[in-house]
Amino acid sequence: MPREKYRDHDENLRAKVDSYNLVENLETCLACGKCAGNCPVASLTPSYNPRQIISDVLNGNAERWLASEEIWRCFWCANCATVCPNDIHFPLLMMQLRYLATENKYGLKYLMPFRRFALRAREDGLTFGPSEKGREKIMRLRTNLGATPWPEISERAKAEYKELFDLTGATAYVEALSDEDEKPVDLRYTEGRITNE
Ligand code: SF4
Ligand code: SF4
Structure with missing residues:
Protein backbone atom coordinates (compact mmCIF):
# COMPACT_ATOMS: atom_id res chain seq x y z
CA MET A 1 0.00 0.00 0.00
CA PRO A 2 1.55 3.36 -1.01
CA ARG A 3 2.28 5.68 1.89
CA GLU A 4 0.34 8.86 2.20
CA LYS A 5 2.42 11.94 1.44
CA TYR A 6 1.77 15.56 2.32
CA ARG A 7 4.17 17.25 -0.04
CA ASP A 8 2.16 20.41 -0.37
CA HIS A 9 0.72 21.02 3.07
CA ASP A 10 -0.68 24.55 3.14
CA GLU A 11 -1.87 26.08 6.37
CA ASN A 12 -3.84 28.74 4.45
CA LEU A 13 -5.61 26.25 2.27
CA ARG A 14 -9.06 26.71 3.77
CA ALA A 15 -8.98 30.47 3.03
CA LYS A 16 -7.63 29.87 -0.45
CA VAL A 17 -10.32 27.37 -1.33
CA ASP A 18 -13.21 29.39 0.02
CA SER A 19 -11.90 32.85 -0.72
CA TYR A 20 -15.44 34.30 -0.94
CA ASN A 21 -16.43 32.66 2.35
CA LEU A 22 -19.37 30.89 0.71
CA VAL A 23 -19.12 28.07 3.25
CA GLU A 24 -18.38 30.17 6.27
CA ASN A 25 -19.26 27.40 8.74
CA LEU A 26 -16.92 24.75 7.33
CA GLU A 27 -14.97 24.59 10.61
CA THR A 28 -18.08 23.37 12.39
CA CYS A 29 -17.92 20.03 10.58
CA LEU A 30 -18.41 17.28 13.15
CA ALA A 31 -16.91 14.59 10.92
CA CYS A 32 -20.10 12.65 11.59
CA GLY A 33 -20.16 11.27 8.04
CA LYS A 34 -23.89 11.82 7.47
CA CYS A 35 -23.03 13.55 4.19
CA ALA A 36 -21.13 10.50 2.96
CA GLY A 37 -23.90 8.21 4.17
CA ASN A 38 -26.47 10.14 2.15
CA CYS A 39 -24.39 10.63 -0.98
CA PRO A 40 -25.39 8.56 -4.04
CA VAL A 41 -21.88 8.78 -5.46
CA ALA A 42 -20.30 7.52 -2.25
CA SER A 43 -22.69 4.59 -2.19
CA LEU A 44 -21.49 3.55 -5.65
CA THR A 45 -17.86 4.61 -5.28
CA PRO A 46 -16.61 4.05 -1.73
CA SER A 47 -13.38 5.95 -2.43
CA TYR A 48 -15.46 9.13 -2.74
CA ASN A 49 -16.09 10.73 0.64
CA PRO A 50 -17.22 14.34 1.19
CA ARG A 51 -16.37 14.13 4.90
CA GLN A 52 -12.79 13.17 4.01
CA ILE A 53 -12.51 16.00 1.49
CA ILE A 54 -13.67 18.53 4.09
CA SER A 55 -11.16 17.16 6.56
CA ASP A 56 -8.35 17.55 4.01
CA VAL A 57 -9.30 21.13 3.25
CA LEU A 58 -9.39 22.01 6.96
CA ASN A 59 -6.08 20.25 7.54
CA GLY A 60 -4.35 22.07 4.69
CA ASN A 61 -3.84 18.99 2.62
CA ALA A 62 -4.37 20.02 -0.99
CA GLU A 63 -2.60 17.15 -2.66
CA ARG A 64 -5.16 14.58 -1.70
CA TRP A 65 -7.99 16.18 -3.63
CA LEU A 66 -6.35 18.58 -6.08
CA ALA A 67 -4.87 15.87 -8.29
CA SER A 68 -7.60 13.41 -7.51
CA GLU A 69 -10.40 12.38 -9.81
CA GLU A 70 -12.63 12.11 -6.77
CA ILE A 71 -13.68 15.74 -6.88
CA TRP A 72 -15.08 15.21 -10.37
CA ARG A 73 -17.55 12.56 -9.25
CA CYS A 74 -19.98 14.83 -7.38
CA PHE A 75 -23.03 15.80 -9.41
CA TRP A 76 -24.38 18.49 -7.08
CA CYS A 77 -27.55 16.78 -6.00
CA ALA A 78 -27.08 18.46 -2.57
CA ASN A 79 -28.26 15.39 -0.64
CA CYS A 80 -25.25 15.85 1.62
CA ALA A 81 -26.23 19.42 2.52
CA THR A 82 -29.82 18.47 3.36
CA VAL A 83 -28.75 16.01 6.07
CA CYS A 84 -25.82 17.92 7.53
CA PRO A 85 -26.59 18.70 11.21
CA ASN A 86 -24.60 21.94 10.92
CA ASP A 87 -25.94 23.13 7.56
CA ILE A 88 -22.60 22.89 5.80
CA HIS A 89 -23.11 23.44 2.10
CA PHE A 90 -20.68 20.95 0.64
CA PRO A 91 -21.71 21.48 -3.03
CA LEU A 92 -20.56 25.11 -2.79
CA LEU A 93 -17.22 23.92 -1.46
CA MET A 94 -17.01 21.41 -4.29
CA MET A 95 -17.60 24.13 -6.86
CA GLN A 96 -14.60 26.02 -5.51
CA LEU A 97 -12.41 22.93 -5.26
CA ARG A 98 -12.96 22.29 -8.93
CA TYR A 99 -12.24 25.87 -9.79
CA LEU A 100 -8.92 25.68 -7.94
CA ALA A 101 -8.11 22.34 -9.51
CA THR A 102 -8.58 23.69 -13.04
CA GLU A 103 -6.54 26.77 -12.16
CA ASN A 104 -3.77 24.32 -11.32
CA LYS A 105 -4.32 22.47 -14.62
CA TYR A 106 -6.06 19.44 -13.16
CA GLY A 107 -9.34 18.01 -14.38
CA LEU A 108 -9.63 20.11 -17.54
CA LYS A 109 -10.72 17.07 -19.50
CA TYR A 110 -13.93 17.11 -17.48
CA LEU A 111 -14.54 20.74 -18.26
CA MET A 112 -13.59 21.09 -21.92
CA LEU A 177 -9.77 27.19 -21.08
CA SER A 178 -7.35 24.81 -22.70
CA ASP A 179 -6.26 21.28 -21.93
CA GLU A 180 -2.90 21.60 -23.67
CA ASP A 181 -0.72 21.34 -20.57
CA GLU A 182 -3.19 19.41 -18.47
CA LYS A 183 -1.86 17.39 -15.54
CA PRO A 184 -3.21 13.87 -15.03
CA VAL A 185 -5.84 13.18 -12.39
CA ASP A 186 -5.52 9.56 -11.47
CA LEU A 187 -5.41 9.51 -7.72
CA ARG A 188 -8.15 7.94 -5.68
CA TYR A 189 -8.90 8.08 -2.01
CA THR A 190 -8.68 4.57 -0.61
CA GLU A 191 -9.51 4.19 3.04
CA GLY A 192 -8.00 7.54 3.80
CA ARG A 193 -4.92 7.01 1.67
CA ILE A 194 -4.04 8.02 -1.84
CA THR A 195 -3.25 5.47 -4.46
CA ASN A 196 -3.04 5.39 -8.21
CA GLU A 197 -3.22 1.61 -8.40
S1 SF4 B 1 -22.75 15.81 7.58
FE1 SF4 B 1 -22.00 17.90 7.93
S2 SF4 B 1 -21.02 17.80 9.95
FE2 SF4 B 1 -21.29 15.68 9.28
S3 SF4 B 1 -19.32 15.17 8.27
FE3 SF4 B 1 -20.70 15.90 6.68
S4 SF4 B 1 -20.29 18.10 6.50
FE4 SF4 B 1 -19.42 17.41 8.45
S1 SF4 C 1 -23.83 17.05 -3.86
FE1 SF4 C 1 -22.10 15.71 -4.39
S2 SF4 C 1 -21.21 15.12 -2.41
FE2 SF4 C 1 -23.27 15.92 -2.02
S3 SF4 C 1 -24.58 14.12 -1.98
FE3 SF4 C 1 -24.64 14.95 -4.07
S4 SF4 C 1 -23.05 13.85 -5.19
FE4 SF4 C 1 -22.66 13.53 -3.00
Missing part, protein backbone atom coordinates in the same frame (compact mmCIF):
# COMPACT_ATOMS: atom_id res chain seq x y z
CA PRO A 113 -16.72 19.39 -23.34
CA PHE A 114 -18.83 22.14 -21.76
CA ARG A 115 -16.81 25.00 -23.19
CA ARG A 116 -18.79 25.32 -26.40
CA PHE A 117 -22.10 25.17 -24.50
CA ALA A 118 -20.95 28.05 -22.31
CA LEU A 119 -19.85 30.11 -25.29
CA ARG A 120 -23.10 29.44 -27.07
CA ALA A 121 -25.05 30.46 -23.97
CA ARG A 122 -23.18 33.77 -24.02
CA GLU A 123 -24.20 34.41 -27.62
CA ASP A 124 -27.73 33.01 -27.78
CA GLY A 125 -28.94 32.81 -24.18
CA LEU A 126 -29.28 29.04 -24.68
CA THR A 127 -26.76 26.27 -24.11
CA PHE A 128 -28.19 24.15 -26.91
CA GLY A 129 -31.29 23.93 -29.06
CA PRO A 130 -33.36 21.03 -30.34
CA SER A 131 -32.99 19.58 -33.83
CA GLU A 132 -35.35 20.79 -36.54
CA LYS A 133 -37.61 17.79 -35.86
CA GLY A 134 -37.53 18.42 -32.14
CA ARG A 135 -38.29 22.08 -32.67
CA GLU A 136 -41.34 21.23 -34.79
CA LYS A 137 -42.61 18.87 -32.11
CA ILE A 138 -42.17 21.46 -29.38
CA MET A 139 -43.92 24.08 -31.51
CA ARG A 140 -46.83 21.73 -32.11
CA LEU A 141 -47.18 20.95 -28.42
CA ARG A 142 -46.96 24.60 -27.43
CA THR A 143 -49.52 25.61 -30.05
CA ASN A 144 -51.90 22.90 -28.80
CA LEU A 145 -51.55 24.33 -25.32
CA GLY A 146 -52.38 27.80 -26.56
CA ALA A 147 -48.87 29.16 -26.01
CA THR A 148 -46.76 31.03 -28.56
CA PRO A 149 -45.23 28.45 -30.94
CA TRP A 150 -41.66 29.22 -29.99
CA PRO A 151 -40.28 31.07 -26.94
CA GLU A 152 -37.98 33.54 -28.68
CA ILE A 153 -35.33 35.11 -26.50
CA SER A 154 -35.42 38.85 -26.89
CA GLU A 155 -32.37 40.73 -28.11
CA ARG A 156 -32.40 42.70 -24.87
CA ALA A 157 -32.30 39.51 -22.77
CA LYS A 158 -29.45 38.17 -24.89
CA ALA A 159 -27.51 41.40 -24.48
CA GLU A 160 -27.97 41.30 -20.72
CA TYR A 161 -26.86 37.70 -20.59
CA LYS A 162 -23.77 38.53 -22.59
CA GLU A 163 -22.98 41.46 -20.33
CA LEU A 164 -23.27 39.25 -17.24
CA PHE A 165 -20.86 36.75 -18.76
CA ASP A 166 -18.36 39.50 -19.50
CA LEU A 167 -18.70 41.44 -16.25
CA THR A 168 -18.30 38.37 -14.05
CA GLY A 169 -15.18 37.25 -15.91
CA ALA A 170 -16.91 34.09 -17.12
CA THR A 171 -16.20 34.91 -20.77
CA ALA A 172 -12.47 35.37 -20.21
CA TYR A 173 -12.35 32.22 -18.07
CA VAL A 174 -14.13 30.05 -20.62
CA GLU A 175 -12.25 31.44 -23.61
CA ALA A 176 -8.92 30.80 -21.91
Whole structure:
Protein backbone atom coordinates (compact mmCIF):
# COMPACT_ATOMS: atom_id res chain seq x y z
CA MET A 1 0.00 0.00 0.00
CA PRO A 2 1.55 3.36 -1.01
CA ARG A 3 2.28 5.68 1.89
CA GLU A 4 0.34 8.86 2.20
CA LYS A 5 2.42 11.94 1.44
CA TYR A 6 1.77 15.56 2.32
CA ARG A 7 4.17 17.25 -0.04
CA ASP A 8 2.16 20.41 -0.37
CA HIS A 9 0.72 21.02 3.07
CA ASP A 10 -0.68 24.55 3.14
CA GLU A 11 -1.87 26.08 6.37
CA ASN A 12 -3.84 28.74 4.45
CA LEU A 13 -5.61 26.25 2.27
CA ARG A 14 -9.06 26.71 3.77
CA ALA A 15 -8.98 30.47 3.03
CA LYS A 16 -7.63 29.87 -0.45
CA VAL A 17 -10.32 27.37 -1.33
CA ASP A 18 -13.21 29.39 0.02
CA SER A 19 -11.90 32.85 -0.72
CA TYR A 20 -15.44 34.30 -0.94
CA ASN A 21 -16.43 32.66 2.35
CA LEU A 22 -19.37 30.89 0.71
CA VAL A 23 -19.12 28.07 3.25
CA GLU A 24 -18.38 30.17 6.27
CA ASN A 25 -19.26 27.40 8.74
CA LEU A 26 -16.92 24.75 7.33
CA GLU A 27 -14.97 24.59 10.61
CA THR A 28 -18.08 23.37 12.39
CA CYS A 29 -17.92 20.03 10.58
CA LEU A 30 -18.41 17.28 13.15
CA ALA A 31 -16.91 14.59 10.92
CA CYS A 32 -20.10 12.65 11.59
CA GLY A 33 -20.16 11.27 8.04
CA LYS A 34 -23.89 11.82 7.47
CA CYS A 35 -23.03 13.55 4.19
CA ALA A 36 -21.13 10.50 2.96
CA GLY A 37 -23.90 8.21 4.17
CA ASN A 38 -26.47 10.14 2.15
CA CYS A 39 -24.39 10.63 -0.98
CA PRO A 40 -25.39 8.56 -4.04
CA VAL A 41 -21.88 8.78 -5.46
CA ALA A 42 -20.30 7.52 -2.25
CA SER A 43 -22.69 4.59 -2.19
CA LEU A 44 -21.49 3.55 -5.65
CA THR A 45 -17.86 4.61 -5.28
CA PRO A 46 -16.61 4.05 -1.73
CA SER A 47 -13.38 5.95 -2.43
CA TYR A 48 -15.46 9.13 -2.74
CA ASN A 49 -16.09 10.73 0.64
CA PRO A 50 -17.22 14.34 1.19
CA ARG A 51 -16.37 14.13 4.90
CA GLN A 52 -12.79 13.17 4.01
CA ILE A 53 -12.51 16.00 1.49
CA ILE A 54 -13.67 18.53 4.09
CA SER A 55 -11.16 17.16 6.56
CA ASP A 56 -8.35 17.55 4.01
CA VAL A 57 -9.30 21.13 3.25
CA LEU A 58 -9.39 22.01 6.96
CA ASN A 59 -6.08 20.25 7.54
CA GLY A 60 -4.35 22.07 4.69
CA ASN A 61 -3.84 18.99 2.62
CA ALA A 62 -4.37 20.02 -0.99
CA GLU A 63 -2.60 17.15 -2.66
CA ARG A 64 -5.16 14.58 -1.70
CA TRP A 65 -7.99 16.18 -3.63
CA LEU A 66 -6.35 18.58 -6.08
CA ALA A 67 -4.87 15.87 -8.29
CA SER A 68 -7.60 13.41 -7.51
CA GLU A 69 -10.40 12.38 -9.81
CA GLU A 70 -12.63 12.11 -6.77
CA ILE A 71 -13.68 15.74 -6.88
CA TRP A 72 -15.08 15.21 -10.37
CA ARG A 73 -17.55 12.56 -9.25
CA CYS A 74 -19.98 14.83 -7.38
CA PHE A 75 -23.03 15.80 -9.41
CA TRP A 76 -24.38 18.49 -7.08
CA CYS A 77 -27.55 16.78 -6.00
CA ALA A 78 -27.08 18.46 -2.57
CA ASN A 79 -28.26 15.39 -0.64
CA CYS A 80 -25.25 15.85 1.62
CA ALA A 81 -26.23 19.42 2.52
CA THR A 82 -29.82 18.47 3.36
CA VAL A 83 -28.75 16.01 6.07
CA CYS A 84 -25.82 17.92 7.53
CA PRO A 85 -26.59 18.70 11.21
CA ASN A 86 -24.60 21.94 10.92
CA ASP A 87 -25.94 23.13 7.56
CA ILE A 88 -22.60 22.89 5.80
CA HIS A 89 -23.11 23.44 2.10
CA PHE A 90 -20.68 20.95 0.64
CA PRO A 91 -21.71 21.48 -3.03
CA LEU A 92 -20.56 25.11 -2.79
CA LEU A 93 -17.22 23.92 -1.46
CA MET A 94 -17.01 21.41 -4.29
CA MET A 95 -17.60 24.13 -6.86
CA GLN A 96 -14.60 26.02 -5.51
CA LEU A 97 -12.41 22.93 -5.26
CA ARG A 98 -12.96 22.29 -8.93
CA TYR A 99 -12.24 25.87 -9.79
CA LEU A 100 -8.92 25.68 -7.94
CA ALA A 101 -8.11 22.34 -9.51
CA THR A 102 -8.58 23.69 -13.04
CA GLU A 103 -6.54 26.77 -12.16
CA ASN A 104 -3.77 24.32 -11.32
CA LYS A 105 -4.32 22.47 -14.62
CA TYR A 106 -6.06 19.44 -13.16
CA GLY A 107 -9.34 18.01 -14.38
CA LEU A 108 -9.63 20.11 -17.54
CA LYS A 109 -10.72 17.07 -19.50
CA TYR A 110 -13.93 17.11 -17.48
CA LEU A 111 -14.54 20.74 -18.26
CA MET A 112 -13.59 21.09 -21.92
CA PRO A 113 -16.72 19.39 -23.34
CA PHE A 114 -18.83 22.14 -21.76
CA ARG A 115 -16.81 25.00 -23.19
CA ARG A 116 -18.79 25.32 -26.40
CA PHE A 117 -22.10 25.17 -24.50
CA ALA A 118 -20.95 28.05 -22.31
CA LEU A 119 -19.85 30.11 -25.29
CA ARG A 120 -23.10 29.44 -27.07
CA ALA A 121 -25.05 30.46 -23.97
CA ARG A 122 -23.18 33.77 -24.02
CA GLU A 123 -24.20 34.41 -27.62
CA ASP A 124 -27.73 33.01 -27.78
CA GLY A 125 -28.94 32.81 -24.18
CA LEU A 126 -29.28 29.04 -24.68
CA THR A 127 -26.76 26.27 -24.11
CA PHE A 128 -28.19 24.15 -26.91
CA GLY A 129 -31.29 23.93 -29.06
CA PRO A 130 -33.36 21.03 -30.34
CA SER A 131 -32.99 19.58 -33.83
CA GLU A 132 -35.35 20.79 -36.54
CA LYS A 133 -37.61 17.79 -35.86
CA GLY A 134 -37.53 18.42 -32.14
CA ARG A 135 -38.29 22.08 -32.67
CA GLU A 136 -41.34 21.23 -34.79
CA LYS A 137 -42.61 18.87 -32.11
CA ILE A 138 -42.17 21.46 -29.38
CA MET A 139 -43.92 24.08 -31.51
CA ARG A 140 -46.83 21.73 -32.11
CA LEU A 141 -47.18 20.95 -28.42
CA ARG A 142 -46.96 24.60 -27.43
CA THR A 143 -49.52 25.61 -30.05
CA ASN A 144 -51.90 22.90 -28.80
CA LEU A 145 -51.55 24.33 -25.32
CA GLY A 146 -52.38 27.80 -26.56
CA ALA A 147 -48.87 29.16 -26.01
CA THR A 148 -46.76 31.03 -28.56
CA PRO A 149 -45.23 28.45 -30.94
CA TRP A 150 -41.66 29.22 -29.99
CA PRO A 151 -40.28 31.07 -26.94
CA GLU A 152 -37.98 33.54 -28.68
CA ILE A 153 -35.33 35.11 -26.50
CA SER A 154 -35.42 38.85 -26.89
CA GLU A 155 -32.37 40.73 -28.11
CA ARG A 156 -32.40 42.70 -24.87
CA ALA A 157 -32.30 39.51 -22.77
CA LYS A 158 -29.45 38.17 -24.89
CA ALA A 159 -27.51 41.40 -24.48
CA GLU A 160 -27.97 41.30 -20.72
CA TYR A 161 -26.86 37.70 -20.59
CA LYS A 162 -23.77 38.53 -22.59
CA GLU A 163 -22.98 41.46 -20.33
CA LEU A 164 -23.27 39.25 -17.24
CA PHE A 165 -20.86 36.75 -18.76
CA ASP A 166 -18.36 39.50 -19.50
CA LEU A 167 -18.70 41.44 -16.25
CA THR A 168 -18.30 38.37 -14.05
CA GLY A 169 -15.18 37.25 -15.91
CA ALA A 170 -16.91 34.09 -17.12
CA THR A 171 -16.20 34.91 -20.77
CA ALA A 172 -12.47 35.37 -20.21
CA TYR A 173 -12.35 32.22 -18.07
CA VAL A 174 -14.13 30.05 -20.62
CA GLU A 175 -12.25 31.44 -23.61
CA ALA A 176 -8.92 30.80 -21.91
CA LEU A 177 -9.77 27.19 -21.08
CA SER A 178 -7.35 24.81 -22.70
CA ASP A 179 -6.26 21.28 -21.93
CA GLU A 180 -2.90 21.60 -23.67
CA ASP A 181 -0.72 21.34 -20.57
CA GLU A 182 -3.19 19.41 -18.47
CA LYS A 183 -1.86 17.39 -15.54
CA PRO A 184 -3.21 13.87 -15.03
CA VAL A 185 -5.84 13.18 -12.39
CA ASP A 186 -5.52 9.56 -11.47
CA LEU A 187 -5.41 9.51 -7.72
CA ARG A 188 -8.15 7.94 -5.68
CA TYR A 189 -8.90 8.08 -2.01
CA THR A 190 -8.68 4.57 -0.61
CA GLU A 191 -9.51 4.19 3.04
CA GLY A 192 -8.00 7.54 3.80
CA ARG A 193 -4.92 7.01 1.67
CA ILE A 194 -4.04 8.02 -1.84
CA THR A 195 -3.25 5.47 -4.46
CA ASN A 196 -3.04 5.39 -8.21
CA GLU A 197 -3.22 1.61 -8.40
S1 SF4 B 1 -22.75 15.81 7.58
FE1 SF4 B 1 -22.00 17.90 7.93
S2 SF4 B 1 -21.02 17.80 9.95
FE2 SF4 B 1 -21.29 15.68 9.28
S3 SF4 B 1 -19.32 15.17 8.27
FE3 SF4 B 1 -20.70 15.90 6.68
S4 SF4 B 1 -20.29 18.10 6.50
FE4 SF4 B 1 -19.42 17.41 8.45
S1 SF4 C 1 -23.83 17.05 -3.86
FE1 SF4 C 1 -22.10 15.71 -4.39
S2 SF4 C 1 -21.21 15.12 -2.41
FE2 SF4 C 1 -23.27 15.92 -2.02
S3 SF4 C 1 -24.58 14.12 -1.98
FE3 SF4 C 1 -24.64 14.95 -4.07
S4 SF4 C 1 -23.05 13.85 -5.19
FE4 SF4 C 1 -22.66 13.53 -3.00
